[in-house]
Amino acid sequence: MARHKLTLKRKRLIAAVAAVGAVAGGLGIAAGANASESKEQPVVKVVVKSVLAPAATADVAPAVTYDTGLAPLGARVQVKEELRRDGGTRIELRLRGLVANRAYGAHVHTKPCGKLPADAGPHYQDQADPVQPSVDPKFANPDNEVWLDVNTNEDGSARAIATVDWRFRAGGARSVVLHEKSTSTHAGHAGTAGARLACVNVPFK
Numbered sequence: 001m002a003r004h005k006l007t008l009k010r011k012r013l014i015a016a017v018a019a020v021g022a023v024a025g026g027l028g029i030a031a032g033a034n035a036s037e038s039k040e041q042p043v044v045k046v047v048v049k050s051v052l053a054p055a056a057t058a059d060v061a062p063a064v065t066y067d068t069g070l071a072p073l074g075a076r077v078q079v080k081e082e083l084r085r086d087g088g089t090r091i092e093l094r095l096r097g098l099v100a101n102r103a104y105g106a107h108v109h110t111k112p113c114g115k116l117p118a119d120a121g122p123h124y125q126d127q128a129d130p131v132q133p134s135v136d137p138k139f140a141n142p143d144n145e146v147w148l149d150v151n152t153n154e155d156g157s158a159r160a161i162a163t164v165d166w167r168f169r170a171g172g173a174r175s176v177v178l179h180e181k182s183t184s185t186h187a188g189h190a191g192t193a194g195a196r197l198a199c200v201n202v203p204f205k
């Protein structure tokens with residue numbers, strides 16, 4: 001596609017991106033029709049930085065733990081959401097203060113964190129599985145959900161990045177939940193990762 005002959009879809013994308021850029025402000029966004037692809041930066045939509053607080057404080061705390069052994073009080077969590085120019089979404093999870101050299105599962109969930117682990121609801125799915133709970137790998141997979149599994153280093157820190165080729169529905173994704181195990185991909189168990197250890201509220205856009 002020649003740059004000066006923009007398709008309608010492309011024009012709409014640019015208009016949307018320009019609007020987002022106006023909101024984001026000061027991020028050096030090049031939304032003009034002549035901007036080269038390589039200079040266009042993703043748009044940062046949401047950044048949440050918090051520490052794990054007791055689950056009993058879930059109505060006011062941005063992030064809580066349900067297992068202070070595996071997800072200690074005061075452990076740090078950061079989640080960043082970026083909208084990609086290609087229409088996709090990039091989600092980054094950073095953790096500090098967890099158990100060293102350990103695998104954890106993590107996903108984007110549909111509801112805010114609560115006092116109970118189940119309060120965060122099911123995983124966010126781009127194409128919703130008509131059968132719930134969703135354990136069919138056709139729906140419960142890292143292309144249709146956001147999986148942020150990590151392995152901590154010797155300091156108990158970890159980072160995960162998930163990139164999907166879609167955007168969240170408004171208000172449809174509200175938290176990231178940390179689980180006790182790596183996420184299963186097998187039919188009948190797909191998407192499961194053991195107990196919910198901690199949860200952080202993230203108002204994904």
Ligand SMILES: [Cu+2]
Nearest residue numbers: 106107123177
């Ligand atoms: Cu989960």
